Amino acid sequence: MRTTGNIETGTRVKLKIYNGPVGFTFCAHHVDNIPGVMFRDVQEKGPFSSWSHSHLFADTLSGSTLTDKIAYTLPLQPFWPRFALRQVQQSLDRIFAHREFLLQQDIRLHSRCSTKPLRLLVTGASGVLGRELIPLLTTGGHSVWRLVRRKPDPNCQEIFWDPARGFLDPGQLPEIDGVIHLAGEYIGLSRWSKQKKERVIDSRVQGTRLLCRVISAMKKKPEVLLCASAVGYYGNSTEKEMSEESPPGSDFISEVCRLWEGATQQAVESGIRTVLLRLGVGLTPRGGALQTILRHSPLGFIRRFGPGTQYISWITTDDMISAMLHCLTCPELDGPVNIAAPEPVTNTEFIKLLARLTGRPLLFPVSGKLLELSYGQMASEILLSGCHVSTVKLQQSGYRFRHPTLETALRQLLGKNNLKPC
Template sequence: MERARIVVAGASGLIGGALVRSLTADGHEVVRLVRREPRAADEIRWDPRNGRVELPECDAVVNLAGAGVGNRPWTRAYKEEIRRSRVLGTRTLAEAMARLEPRPRVFVNGSGIGYYGDTGRRTVDEDAPAGAGFLASVCVEWEGAAAPAQEAGVRTVFVRTGLVVARGGGAWGKLFPLFRAGLGTRFGDGRQYWSYVSLHDEVAAIRHLIDREDLSGPFNVTAPKPLTNREITEAMGRLLHRPAVLAAPAPVLKAVLGDMAGEVLGSQRVLPRRLLESGFVFAFPGIEDALRAALDRNTTGA
């Protein structure tokens, strides 16, 4: 895409921040949506809870906003916050795009591989139906909230993201310090599959989906070869020279994490079929590649 104006919701998050840095480095104009009073010329205030936003004329809208899944214990109230923050934000933006003239060329909306639920050892791609469980139901509502934009003719893409390998946030932001301290551990029996993606490839995939005018619908953004939790923890132990000899038994995880334990112990063996078919090439396809990229301060968003 030539120099474009791109509106980003969730620009302060792990993925959003890396995306904004990548876009601005290439000369694109980025407008960040914030829920406080704007402090810079590139910020616009929005109120997703009450459905309020005045979008500027733009080429693309990227929505990565939502309460962090792993930030707090899953109380009933926080689970509702996870759901509402995604659904209300998406609906607010979709309805605003439908009112806008001219409309943006593309709406890239966040989602997650939680859409598929626990897949066990079975591989799934974008043709698989939604699974069961809390995150699956959230993802279904999250994607469904984009309907006003789709119905208005805006090309809409759903980025079903896996576990993002990054030093500065997300699940791996918590795992790296544990392994460095010699406290690395597998979860449960370690046989559950983790579908991961490097932060660099996550950003590159979003930009690929913005640029390609022939692409719409759901795309799994995960590395081509998902691995088991045991394989990943062993790789981290090798790379950080801290062998993972401990294990966190399932009953302990359930006692500590509550409802979230089901997601940690669940298995998601997800393949990025549509992304690969579109010609996207992963820069860091293997787990050790992704881990090294996360530890390299010169890698995008590491």
């Protein structure tokens, strides 16, 4: 949820953790930081009676090692049955196996995207995607400044801006190598009012124009701008392999994406390499479509939407942020780039696989007409629409997917891949 610093002594981290539909807050305090050797975090508030996690680093002949040492006790632990204690330990084993897997993949990614340490400006840092992107950037040795609409935190390299009022003080900006622009009003999964649709467009167009105007006027311009967009650019289509050259659709989401991308024109004209990230449906347990399906399925049942033939051009957020780093460091990439997994699936295929992996029963489909009656245009354009995009451009530039198939992705995200920590 938030952190007050990096890993130095005194840093506090606050997390919201879910076990199924049940969530709890975990607050940790960093102590005993010895740079290059270790740091330790201890629980201040959370589900354990006590928790101590030591992160130990050591040089070896072939590189370095990271060792996690955990000591914990549970409330009323002597009264817990053995099977419950075993379940807690197995859950922790899965968590740390997942962490180890991600660390290995991150190291490989940073090796492939090797570059000088970059100075980066990021908008939308508090969103689901931004919260995952920034740790990836900083662990790769890059420095990140965040544009925020609230009072900046002086300890977190934050800079105030107000895109609705057209305010961004160029004098507050450091010299930067690149910009990653993710900010925009959440489209949401509720009925769209006229005012909501105006906010969705204005937040993207006004913010993008302001940002591009300011960075284009800098004495030393950033070399690259990554601007978020979406595969919704293509609208609802039954065609396969929609490429970056395919025309836009004619619905509201297509118009949003077209205007959003067009707002980068000043950056393009000023010579900044501009990559338009046409993002697929992001999958993560921390938010978005997957969390919505899992947490709001009635009585644990899973249901498909409407006919189920609509395509989902999905991508895990791990791959999404990895592809962003790739686009940032790949000078050959320019213009629109589809950021989605190479194997889109239909809504029916997605729901059937999710039900099988979670062990949840499938319920009869939700009627498309009922969805449109309840949610209006949002249902017809988000829940009942889709497109099948091509990722040839991204793959030909050298990007390697972490999760090329939906089954490998869902197994990783749901902890069903039987990983074991070393």
